[in-house]
Amino acid sequence: MLVDLVQLTIFGLVVGGIFALGAVGVSLLFGILRFANFAHGDMMTLGAYLALVFVGPLALPMWVAFPAALAGTALAAVAIDRALFKRLRRASPVILLISSFGLALILRSLIQIIWGPENIVYWTDIVLPWRLGEIRIRPPHVVMLAVTVALVVALHLFLTRTRIGKAMRAMADDPDLARITGIPTERVILWTWALGGALAAAAGIFLAVDTRLNPLLGWNVLLPVFAAALLGGIGKPYGAIAGGFLLGVAGEVSTLVLDPVYKPAVAFAVIVLVLVYRPTGLFGGR
Amino acid sequence: MTALLEMRAVRGGYGGVDILNGIDLAVREREIVVVIGPNGAGKSTAMKAIFGLVAVREGEIRFKGQDITNMAPERLVPLGLSYVPQERNVFPSLTVQENLELGAYVRRDDAAAELAEVLALFPVLEERRQQAVGTMSGGERQMVAIGRALMTRPELLLLDEPTAGLSPRATELIFERIRAINQKGVAILMVEQNAKQALAFADRAYVLVGGANRYEDSGPAVLAHPEIAEMFLGG
């Protein structure tokens, strides 16, 4: 039982890190542009397939492919804002939400047209897990957790030490006051898309390493990613990270008592409970 | 004395409906100008119009002679204009220090001197530098809000009801600090509900009713005006 709990917590942290990386972007974009980006899951998928281009046809090692895919997805996110959302700055949140839903379908279809609908893996070689007593640890999980922690630390330094990072937090707090203060809000929006896109790509790649690549990869985790953002209090990047890890661990540990098919229901239950009892998120807020 | 800010026959509002029906207003260098009027008179809307947040449909607004009608806030701030809105005037999840630093965002240089000046003006903020502003009292938030607006060294500071909801003691302190800011050469355009106290130290005052000018005179003269006194000052 205790062994199971430890084992599941490790899995939960890995999955939670993936949710967290996705949720940061959702949370910041919501804080700054006031809409839930339904295309965020498909941006994760895009990042995962970009990495495939680098490790597959270009035969580059993953440590090169990973940052390249992050940069590529960040650029794609900025391009999407210029082409689509820039025109909708004054539109109502509902219009933005529907547009992002449309964008999600476009991205997913494009990915399917280019790479096909079947499951793909980055590598076919099998890595044996390490054994610590009865606990098994898969080496890729260790790398993923370490990189997730590194990304979270980098994000923290960006948000608290750089001018543009502070401006981003300010704008997520209050976009109108950010304008009044003289903060160049359009530039902050671009940086937010780039940051959200890069972190989404990291989440997508980790998810693909953990499971398999397919065009529904990111869409399938959009619900827990939204739940994590909501749990942390929308517009609060640190809350989103905590929410992601919490939800990942809760989902895995729930399989001790629930059938694993109900794992997605845990995220759904969290959304409902948060909306009913703590609409500003677990960690207080506006 | 030349006019620092001039508003001429300004009409405008939210969407289709005009809230401002031809407002004239001027602030000269180093002046304290107070705007009073009943709730819904358009006082806040007039401030927003100056700051490019409400569309001006007719008339013009000039700052230091330059036409700034409908100019975006991020272009106004570098010209020497700062604005503290009536509500939501701080970044609650950011610390005092971060709120103040962001005030200087438009300046590319180091704003350490300005930060020190603001902290000297509001010494209670010094020991609270690392505290999230959302956890502070109304009076302290107002100090942060005003401090943030001072970080660009503005020539004109727009204050929308800086003492709304504050205790008499905090109100007294904020008014006293506003006068100190003015002493340093910053012109002040301030909307106030605590009209009696504000008019007592105002160089000039405007009374707005229904989005239009009703009356203007020196602060003490407005205070002494029988009709105005009856309308806004509780007889």
Ligand SMILES: Nc1ncnc2c1ncn2[C@@H]1O[C@H](COP(=O)(O)OP(=O)(O)O)[C@@H](O)[C@H]1O
């Ligand atoms: N964001 C807004 N959208 C539409 N109408 C508004 C908005 N803000 C204020 N108003 C309206 O404009 C009028 C003037 O409001 P305001 O300028 O806030 O008055 P004051 O500050 O003098 O109390 C009011 O009738 C108010 O209902």
Ligand SMILES: [Mg+2]
């Ligand atoms: Mg008002």
